[in-house]
Amino acid sequence: MLEEIGPAPLAIGMWPIVAIVLAVALVAVIVGDLFMRRRAGSVVEAGRDQLERDRGRMERQMDQRRADLEAAVDDRRRSIEVAHADRLAQLDEQSAQLAADRERIDDELARIGGLTPEQARREVVDRAREEATVEAETLTRAILAQARATAEDRARExxxxxxxxxxxxxxxxxxxxxxxxxxxxxxxxxxxxxxxxxxxxxxxxxxxxxxxxxxxxxxxxxxxxxxxxxxxxxxxxxxxxxxxxxxxxxxxxxxxxxxxxxxxxxAADEALHALSITSFPQALRPILGSLRFRTSFGQDVLSHSVECGRLAGLLAAEIGADAVTCTRAAFLHDLGKALTPGIEGSHASVGAELARRYGEDDAVVHAIAAHHDEVPAESVVDVITQAADAISASRPGARRESLEAHVNRLEELENLASAHPGVSRAVAVQAGRELRVMVVPEQVDDAAARDLARVLAAEVGDRIVVPGQVRVTVIRETRAVEVVGASGPRD
The missing domain is CATH 3.30.1370.10 (K Homology domain, type 1)
Known part of the structure; x- marks a missing residue:
């Protein structure tokens, strides 16, 4: 009986505890709900503030873009106004030019109206000839300038x-x-x-x-x-x-x-020592020594230069001239041959310019330039240098070109020039280094003479093998001669 009564009081004693637990849970739920609501309100407030800040930033950006667009529109408007003003100024200038041209044409028409048909025809022909000549000369110069600019490498070869x-x-x-x-x-x-x-x-x-x-x-x-x-x-x-x-x-x-x-x-040191030349520019030594590998008609140019220096010294001593200057000039007369394969111009002019740059005496420089009569000989040094060069080149065994080949080349040069219409005479001078062509003035005018010189130079380069450069000179001479007979009565 006690066993049946025992558990009931125990169950009755648990109800207060359960009620307390339920009360605590309810309080926790209510507190959690209040906390969550407060936290959600904070998040919403923070989002509202962020939206306000973004709206302000976007408004500032829109204001800046609006200001930039207005500035660009103002700049474009000003540029259009400036261009419009420039165009108006150009139109004014063109209008003034057209008015001047109209006045000039009116004057020209008034003048032509007083000419006979023959005079008008002659004037038109003369004007057309002048315009064609000027246009042809301009075109020729442009073509030559372009050829020099684009064919420099080919010219060197x-x-x-x-x-x-x-x-x-x-x-x-x-x-x-x-x-x-x-x-x-x-x-x-x-x-x-x-x-x-x-x-x-x-x-x-x-x-x-x-x-x-x-x-x-x-x-x-x-x-x-x-x-x-x-x-x-x-x-x-x-x-x-x-x-x-x-x-x-x-x-x-x-x-x-x-x-x-x-x-x-x-090689340069040996050559200088052979002629007892002590003072010599150091920069010119490799250029001078390279002449050892250069040949002219099969003749070693450096040996030829040393030989010319010795001959010039002996000739100067015989006539009482300055042997040191003559020796130096004759020794350096072919200095330009070391550079002429790559530099435009004759070896005499190139050598003279090279010697001038390195401080050689004026007499030596002029003798180098004049040893092929490209400039007139003016002193004893010039003449002795030419004589020494001729003696060294013409001695038996010095050069391998036969006399027959040399004469044939001169004849070929003269025949090539004489085949052109209007040529009265052609002469090859300076051992074939210059071709002088005399033309008939009535058949060849000044413009045609320049064209003939250009054509002959091209034909010589294409058809004839020549050592060095050949200068083509076209000579046109006009003479006016009047003869007056003896006056007075005749018996």
């Missing part, structure tokens, strides 16, 4: 080729050098895989490498003697080293260039 070229057998000796090989197997190594090495050699040196069936040698061909010598030395270095590939080719070429430069300096 033509000048270099013309200077080095002479008789057939001499040309072969002048433009080809042989390189000895230890064995024919070396030819294959020079060629390289698929021709890689030989193409690299030709590209670096600027010379042509000729490999034929001749045993034990390869040939190097180039009209520029210094470039040919550099190429020959490069191949010799490669053959001696045994390693032949593009990288080694460039190294050998750099070594060969330095070696040739030193050879030029040594």
């Amino acid at each position: 033509v000048v270099a080729t013309a200077i080095a070229r002479c008789a057939g057998e001499v040309t072969a000796d002048s433009v080809v050098a042989a390189v000895d090989l230890p064995s024919d197997d070396m030819k294959g190594r020079i060629i390289g895989r698929e021709g890689r090495n030989i193409r690299s050699i030709e590209q670096v040196t600027g010379a042509t490498v000729i490999i034929d069936d001749t045993p034990g040698i390869v040939l190097v061909s180039c009209f520029d003697p210094i470039r040919r010598e550099v190429a020959r030395t490069t191949i010799e270095l490669l053959v001696a080293d045994g390693r032949i590939h593009p990288g080694r080719i460039e190294q050998a070429h750099a070594t060969a260039v330095k070696r040739i430069e030193q050879m030029c300096l040594d």
